Amino acid sequence: IPVDAFDLVIFGGTGDLARRKILPGLFRRFLAGQMPAEARIIGVARSELDDEGYRTEARAAILEFAGEEATDRESLDAFLGTLRYLVVDARGEGGWPELAALMRADVVRAFYLSVSPALFGDIAGRLHQHGIADKASRIVVEKPFGRDLASARALNASLAEHFDEGQIYRIDHYLGKETVQNLMAVRFGNVLFEPLWNSHYVDHVQITVAETVGVGGRGEYYDRSGAMRDMVQNHLMQLLCLIAMEPPSQFDADAVRDEKLKVIRALQPVDYHQIVRGQYDAGQGTPSYRQDVENPRTHTESFVALKTHIANWRWAGVPFYLRTGKRLKGRVSEIAVVFKDLGHSIFEGDEKRHRNILSIRLQPNEGIDLQVTIKEPGPGGMRLIDVPLDMTFADALGPERNDVSDAYERLIMDVIRGNQTLFMRGDEVEAAWAWTDPIIDGWQARNDVPKHYDTGSPGPEDALMLMHRDGRRWREIR
Numbered sequence: 001i002p003v004d005a006f007d008l009v010i011f012g013g014t015g016d017l018a019r020r021k022i023l024p025g026l027f028r029r030f031l032a033g034q035m036p037a038e039a040r041i042i043g044v045a046r047s048e049l050d051d052e053g054y055r056t057e058a059r060a061a062i063l064e065f066a067g068e069e070a071t072d073r074e075s076l077d078a079f080l081g082t083l084r085y086l087v088v089d090a091r092g093e094g095g096w097p098e099l100a101a102l103m104r105a106d107v108v109r110a111f112y113l114s115v116s117p118a119l120f121g122d123i124a125g126r127l128h129q130h131g132i133a134d135k136a137s138r139i140v141v142e143k144p145f146g147r148d149l150a151s152a153r154a155l156n157a158s159l160a161e162h163f164d165e166g167q168i169y170r171i172d173h174y175l176g177k178e179t180v181q182n183l184m185a186v187r188f189g190n191v192l193f194e195p196l197w198n199s200h201y202v203d204h205v206q207i208t209v210a211e212t213v214g215v216g217g218r219g220e221y222y223d224r225s226g227a228m229r230d231m232v233q234n235h236l237m238q239l240l241c242l243i244a245m246e247p248p249s250q251f252d253a254d255a256v257r258d259e260k261l262k263v264i265r266a267l268q269p270v271d272y273h274q275i276v277r278g279q280y281d282a283g284q285g286t287p288s289y290r291q292d293v294e295n296p297r298t299h300t301e302s303f304v305a306l307k308t309h310i311a312n313w314r315w316a317g318v319p320f321y322l323r324t325g326k327r328l329k330g331r332v333s334e335i336a337v338v339f340k341d342l343g344h345s346i347f348e349g350d351e352k353r354h355r356n357i358l359s360i361r362l363q364p365n366e367g368i369d370l371q372v373t374i375k376e377p378g379p380g381g382m383r384l385i386d387v388p389l390d391m392t393f394a395d396a397l398g399p400e401r402n403d404v405s406d407a408y409e410r411l412i413m414d415v416i417r418g419n420q421t422l423f424m425r426g427d428e429v430e431a432a433w434a435w436t437d438p439i440i441d442g443w444q445a446r447n448d449v450p451k452h453y454d455t456g457s458p459g460p461e462d463a464l465m466l467m468h469r470d471g472r473r474w475r476e477i478r
């Protein structure tokens with residue numbers, strides 16, 4: 001179903017994110033027939049380009065990043081025809097009147113701020129001064145949304161000067177993933193899970209976001225940030241919220257976000273013994289973290305594992321283990337809800353611990369499976385084995401739909417539709433920082449030194465111990 005006609009202005013239209021995710025994602029929506037013929041994409045940046053120059057750059061980006069679909073040259077030309085470009089200086093006056101003149105009335109106006117957050121305030125202000133944005137316009141902002149509570153509040157305040165909360169779309173692309181939405185369908189669309197979704201039946205929950213890559217070209221930014229700010233405060237917290245929240249009264253933006261906010265506010269402070277930071281060493285032909293960020297004395301973490309609790313009735317006593325890191329053994333994003341053991345086994349000689357585990361995989365092979373125990377087939381007697389009850393749907397959608405651009409394109413279409421359900425609200429982001437800040441401040445106050453770990457490992461030994469101490473273990477990173 002096509003969305004309404006729109007003018008989408010991408011500030012930072014020549015940047016890395018626009019090239020890798022936003023433009024290829026929009027092209028795919030165009031191919032799917034969701035972008036109406038009257039829609040326009042207006043790239044805005046400082047580079048001296050004209051429409052044709054921008055189209056040439058966009059073509060190269062799409063050929064590089066849109067996968068096989070970019071081979072449809074006719075459609076690509078038609079898509080590029082929807083692109084415009086203007087040189088606009090976010091901090092100066094140049095280009096703003098031209099942008100104002102280019103915008104059309106009677107279409108959805110959306111502004112994607114794919115630029116440094118330092119420019120959010122400038123852009124929001126000028127959009128208003130020049131009469132480019134109005135009460136119906138939408139503004140999309142990227143992570144990082146602040147580096148602590150104070151800066152997030154300041155960012156929220158600078159946006160709030162010109163935009164209502166209902167116009168602000170804070171992107172966390174994890175929320176745009178097919179599986180994340182399917183998690184909500186599975187949780188709230190079935191009678192099976194809700195009765196078990198609590199401390200009576202759930203032993204613990206573990207969330208892993210493991211990457212094999214290092215910090216890449218983002219060394220300077222990353223070293224000022226670290227895994228806690230870059231991953232835990234946003235992506236892992238959002239996943240935790242979706243697993244732990246109470247059922248919203250309906251699937252609408254504020255009902256969902258109210259419930260997520262309650263989870264974040266109920267998160268207990270993390271004890272310093274329940275958190276492990278790590279930094280990768282050189283290995284497998286790749287440099288160490290310190291070499292990657294060109295800072296031989298840095299104590300920034302490229303890995304975090306922690307244990308926390310949610311102080312409410314549903315989750316009393318259930319530990320939530322979170323871990324994320326770079327240069328690990330595999331690339332996995334997974335949430336596992338590990339159910340309790342049966343107190344007693346009626347099967348003689350069956351000493352293995354059988355557990356039901358609901359695992360929600362965001363990558364690779366997006367999908368959900370439920371580990372159940374059955375009889376090993378054959379005449380060998382009553383032997384039990386664990387098998388996955390597979391709810392994978394990736395095959396049905398085709399492999400090319402299972403990556404990050406898929407999330408971006410869905411979220412951008414949600415912006416045009418005016419649906420904020422999968423975007424973070426300002427108070428959620430602030431509450432997440434309020435929980436994260438004391439952890440980071442504590443490291444600083446103690447001058448905490450991260451543990452080293454081998455490239456290609458599951459992380460530092462201490463992270464394994466964090467679980468072992470509790471008689472539990474992390475799921476394997478494959």
Ligand code: NAD
Binds near residue numbers: 045
């Ligand atoms: P980038 O440095 O590649 O691009 C920045 C863009 O902003 C360029 O188009 C540049 O011309 C424009 N710009 C800079 N100063 C400007 C000014 N004064 N006026 C007008 N335009 C100006 O950055 P990026 O990697 O595309 O990231 C953009 C934002 O998205 C950042 O906030 C980043 O943290 C965030 N982000 C990026 C990624 C990614 O994969 N690249 C992922 C998540 C979040």
